[in-house]
Amino acid sequence: MEYNASDSFETRLQSIESRIAAAAERAGRDPGDVQLVAVSKTFPPEVIDEALRAGVSILGESKVQEALAKASQCSSADWHLIGHLQSNKVRHALSLFSTIHSVDSIALLEDIERIQEEIGRRPRVLLQVNVSGEGSKTGFNPKAMRDAVRTALSLGNLDLVGLMTIPPWSPDPEQSRKYFRQLRELRDSLSAEFDVGLPELSMGMSADFEVAIEEGATFVRIGSAIFGKRSAWKTERTPDSDDYI
Ligand SMILES: *Cc1c(COP(=O)(O)O)cnc(C)c1O
Numbered sequence: 009m010e011y012n013a014s015d016s017f018e019t020r021l022q023s024i025e026s027r028i029a030a031a032a033e034r035a036g037r038d039p040g041d042v043q044l045v046a047v048s049k050t051f052p053p054e055v056i057d058e059a060l061r062a063g064v065s066i067l068g069e070s071k072v073q074e075a076l077a078k079a080s081q082c083s084s085a086d087w088h089l090i091g092h093l094q095s096n097k098v099r100h101a102l103s104l105f106s107t108i109h110s111v112d113s114i115a116l117l118e119d120i121e122r123i124q125e126e127i128g129r130r131p132r133v134l135l136q137v138n139v140s141g142e143g144s145k146t147g148f149n150p151k152a153m154r155d156a157v158r159t160a161l162s163l164g165n166l167d168l169v170g171l172m173t174i175p176p177w178s179p180d181p182e183q184s185r186k187y188f189r190q191l192r193e194l195r196d197s198l199s200a201e202f203d204v205g206l207p208e209l210s211m212g213m214s215a216d217f218e219v220a221i222e223e224g225a226t227f228v229r230i231g232s233a234i235f236g237k238r239s240a241w242k243t244e245r246t247p248d249s250d251d252y253i
Pocket residue numbers: 047049070090091174213214215229230231232233252253
């Protein structure tokens with residue numbers, strides 16, 4: 009189950025893919041409805057190309073500049089942004105990312121709408137929700153979500169596809185379950201109220217993706233379980249860091 013550095017990349021990827029499929033089947037879901045976002049932040053282009061050769065198709069990065077620098081040296085891939093996006097980086101972000109999981113303010117929705125028109129790229133957008141209300145986390149307060157969805161829809165041309173969350177850190181994946189369930193229930197109620205699809209739920213990381221799939225995840229964002237331990241910058245996810253590496 010644990011990351012084993014002596015396994016080949018293919019072996020680690022296959023093991024994650026079979027765990028994804030098993031979790032989907034346990035929940036009576038089609039494994040094809042769960043997509044793996046391989047979180048390649050801090051890993052160099054050579055490692056990313058190895059992942060692409062092994063069959064990864066979606067890469068997740070949390071920093072715009074880092075992703076742009078690496079993408080120019082990698083084979084083509086579907087790049088997703090999973091980290092906080094600053095307004096002054098929207099233009100760069102739209103030049104690379106097909107999907108932004110981490111939209112966390114109304115101002116950012118407005119920036120994306122304006123700039124996508126200018127540069128002719130229309131990313132898929134997910135709204136990040138701070139389901140637990142933890143002070144250190146970015147994301148919309150669940151109570152602000154009706155306004156956020158109303159604004160996104162009123163902007164007319166945004167491709168809003170779903171919601172994303174990061175639960176509070178815990179060594180026990182079962183502790184994440186209630187937050188994943190709350191995100192799904194929030195999606196269901198917004199979807200009914202506004203009569204919009206919101207099909208995507210981006211939730212679950214290396215430590216808790218199986219629980220997330222049982223609760224309805226369609227994107228799981230998995231880094232260390234396939235790429236190994238990250239060494240650059242901040243080293244570990246801690247209970248009180250949000251922009252963790
Ligand atoms: C780093 C990161 C991940 C991947 O974390 P792992 O525990 O290594 O799988 C997933 N989602 C977000 C938002 C991240 O920043």
